[in-house]
Amino acid sequence: MLHSEVSQHWGVIVCKHCESMVDTFSTNKVVTYYGVCDNPECRDRRRDSEHRTASAEDA
Secondary structure (H helix, E strand, C coil): CCCCCCCCCCEEEEECCCCCCCEEHHHHHHHHEEECCCCCCHHHHHHHHHHHHHHHHHH
């Protein structure tokens, strides 16, 4: 049996705040990455967490 090179979208990017699917991508195995979606509430949470991280580094 021949093994064909078929591009599979087994990779997924999930919003770490609301858990919605942001995008998929081609990969040879199942992969999950976490990012932030375009939802304004999620972007605000990201901005708040970045601000807290920067403040903690200054202390």
